[in-house]
Amino acid sequence: MENILTINNLTKKFGYLTAVKDLSFTINKGNVYGILGPNGSGKSTTLGIVLNVVNKTSGDFHWFDGAINTHEALKKVGAIIERPNFYPYMSAEQNLKLVCKIKGVSEDKIIEKLEVVGLLDRKDSKFKTYSLGMKQRLAIASALLNDPEILILDEPTNGLDPQGIHQIRQIIKEIASQGTTILLASHLLDEVEKVCSHVVVLRKGEKLYSGRVDEMISSHGFFELKSEHSADMIAFLESDARFGKVKTEGDLITAFLNEPFSAQEFNQLMFDNNIVLSHLVKRKESLEEQFLQLTDNLN
Amino acid sequence: MIRLIQLELQKLWLNRTSRVLIFISFILPFTVLVLSSIKINFFGFFTLELGELGIFNFPIIWHITTFFASYFKFFFAIVVVSMIGNEYSNKTLKQNLIDGLSKKEFILSKFYTIVFFSLAATILIGTATFLIGLYYSSYTEASIIIREVEFLLAYFVKLVGFFSLCLFFGMLVKRSAFALAFLVVLYIFEWLFFWGAYEAFGNSDDAFAVKNFLPLESMYKLIDQPIQRIVMTKFPEKTELVYDYAVHWYEIAVVLGWTALFIFLSYRLLKKRDL
Numbered sequence: 001m002e003n004i005l006t007i008n009n010l011t012k013k014f015g016y017l018t019a020v021k022d023l024s025f026t027i028n029k030g031n032v033y034g035i036l037g038p039n040g041s042g043k044s045t046t047l048g049i050v051l052n053v054v055n056k057t058s059g060d061f062h063w064f065d066g067a068i069n070t071h072e073a074l075k076k077v078g079a080i081i082e083r084p085n086f087y088p089y090m091s092a093e094q095n096l097k098l099v100c101k102i103k104g105v106s107e108d109k110i111i112e113k114l115e116v117v118g119l120l121d122r123k124d125s126k127f128k129t130y131s132l133g134m135k136q137r138l139a140i141a142s143a144l145l146n147d148p149e150i151l152i153l154d155e156p157t158n159g160l161d162p163q164g165i166h167q168i169r170q171i172i173k174e175i176a177s178q179g180t181t182i183l184l185a186s187h188l189l190d191e192v193e194k195v196c197s198h199v200v201v202l203r204k205g206e207k208l209y210s211g212r213v214d215e216m217i218s219s220h221g222f223f224e225l226k227s228e229h230s231a232d233m234i235a236f237l238e239s240d241a242r243f244g245k246v247k248t249e250g251d252l253i254t255a256f257l258n259e260p261f262s263a264q265e266f267n268q269l270m271f272d273n274n275i276v277l278s279h280l281v282k283r284k285e286s287l288e289e290q291f292l293q294l295t296d297n298l299n
Numbered sequence: 300m301i302r303l304i305q306l307e308l309q310k311l312w313l314n315r316t317s318r319v320l321i322f323i324s325f326i327l328p329f330t331v332l333v334l335s336s337i338k339i340n341f342f343g344f345f346t347l348e349l350g351e352l353g354i355f356n357f358p359i360i361w362h363i364t365t366f367f368a369s370y371f372k373f374f375f376a377i378v379v380v381s382m383i384g385n386e387y388s389n390k391t392l393k394q395n396l397i398d399g400l401s402k403k404e405f406i407l408s409k410f411y412t413i414v415f416f417s418l419a420a421t422i423l424i425g426t427a428t429f430l431i432g433l434y435y436s437s438y439t440e441a442s443i444i445i446r447e448v449e450f451l452l453a454y455f456v457k458l459v460g461f462f463s464l465c466l467f468f469g470m471l472v473k474r475s476a477f478a479l480a481f482l483v484v485l486y487i488f489e490w491l492f493f494w495g496a497y498e499a500f501g502n503s504d505d506a507f508a509v510k511n512f513l514p515l516e517s518m519y520k521l522i523d524q525p526i527q528r529i530v531m532t533k534f535p536e537k538t539e540l541v542y543d544y545a546v547h548w549y550e551i552a553v554v555l556g557w558t559a560l561f562i563f564l565s566y567r568l569l570k571k572r573d574l
Contacts, residue, residue, distance in 0.1 A: 014573075051397045053574040075399035085394035087385075090313050101306050102398045142398075 002029040003065050004150050004181055005050060010059035012045050019045040021205040027150065027183060032176050034192035035185040036291060037202035043185040044082065047154050051079055075103045078143030079152040084135040088128035092119060092138050095127055096145060105146045113141040117171060133164030140171055150181040157191065169194065193287040203295055216290045220257035223266060226279030233275050303408035304415055310382065317378045324374035325420065329427055332364060336431045354529060355435035358447035362525045362544065364428040365454040369522060372458055375416060376465045380478040382409065383469030393574045406566045409466055417458035425451050453521040453546040460518050460554040467561040470568050489513045517553045521546060
């Protein structure tokens with residue numbers, strides 16, 4: 001598969017503080033990646049380094065198999081870092097024209113991209129008159145101007161109202177559906193879960209996991225159960241080796257699986273043991289639960 | 300190169316403050332020059348015509364216009380420091396780099412713009428001086444006209460050098476107002492240096508010789524004050540007034556050296572900095 005970005009043993013120190021520690025991962029074409037991590041885990045620093053605005057301490061990275069230097073590569077990348085940064089005294093269209101000149105692409109995509117983010121009717125308004133949501137959408141339009149090979153988004157919904165968050169997510173999903181590689185840094189797990197196929201999990205600058213979202217922890221999921229005969233059921237579950245931990249919250253019993261087990265088989269088994277279920281749901285851990293589990297394991 | 304100048308011109312031209320300042324820095328010296336060249340009648344009491352003093356004669360006119368026009372460089376200096384300060388305060392410097400401008404290109408786009416404006420100012424002053432000279436000068440032979448045009452070159456180098464210094468201060472402190480304050484600090488520092496040198500050498504000539512190598516003084520020295528020269532032409536018998544007002548190659552070399560250093564340091568500063 002075609003490599004877009006390769007990072008090898010990247011380290012960044014700010015004085016005594018190590019913001020990124022010996023980080024390595026690869027971004028392949030066509031996937032949607034999430035970089036997950038709590039605040040201050042080194043997400044933005046990592047992106048800053050590969051985007052040429054933060055100097056690395058050691059290690060290396062290369063874009064597109066190292067065929068071109070970083071600033072040339074960035075012309076094929078679309079990126080938004082934290083806050084939308086534009087010239088406040090220029091209109092949306094003038095700002096985008098400037099970006100076109102920097103990237104060396106023609107200006108005829110401006111109208112099309114403003115349309116995508118729904119700002120076409122405000123194209124002549126000065127940037128300083130925009131709301132935060134509009135600014136963020138303009139930033140996305142700007143990042144799309146060169147039809148980038150990869151779109152990098154750092155906390156794209158930070159500080160937005162619910163409508164704004166929804167609009168941005170909608171735009172991201174549309175772009176992802178067209179096959180553009182996306183790298184999304186966020187601490188909002190449901191956001192990553194909704195759009196990403198792969199994740200890199202960081203904590204205190206160290207990589208905890210990188211790979212597919214659904215393989216993040218080796219888990220076979222769990223059953224959520226309710227029954228009139230809960231005491232019998234708990235006793236049964238605890239004696240069966242196919243089940244690990246059994247948790248009781250009120251009348252809801254959660255049983256974690258040690259090996260694959262379908263809900264249908266389980267229901268049959270219970271019935272054969274004279275335990276009638278009133279509630280049965282088989283679930284996998286949400287990304288949030290997986291993430292907390294992953295970060296807790298190391299505490 | 301054209302692309303980098305275009306980029307910077309768009310940034311400057313669409314900003315009303317810098318547009319006004321650029322306008323002033325071009326129009327004001329031009330207006331002063333034209334106004335001073337016309338005959339002013341003070342309500343019939345007396346008439347003032349600077350032309351009669353002989354200051355619009357070739358070749359001294361080159362010296363006079365470039366000397367006085369260079370004071371208007373402060374307007375464009377504000378533009379230079381604010382074009383750096385704004386990039387930092389709007390965080391557009393970061394965005395420019397992310398969009399694919401290299402740090403080198405960023406500095407070059409500022410430097411090219413400085414050269415572009417200095418060149419435009421030089422051409423404008425050169426043309427105006429030439430026309431006013433043709434009109435007033437007692438001597439209009441080609442050989443006399445082109446004598447001392449090197450003041451134009453000195454004017455150009457002086458502008459480029461001074462704006463490069465402003466660019467460096469802008470990069471250093473990231474804020475326009477502080478950068479301008481730094482210019483004042485440097486001015487005071489150069490006089491302190493002079494004072495130190497005076498204490499060490501015991502005479503002001505040697506102390507000036509040292510001070511002439513410092514940035515602001517070396518730029519000032521490119522075009523010496525012409526007042527003494529005007530007086531000199533009026534009283535040719537007073538030999539104690541004679542001084543060296545010519546533009547020397549080594550004076551230009553010193554300023555070019557500073558220019559190169561300031562641009563290089565600006566680049567180094569940006570390269571080392573985490574944004």
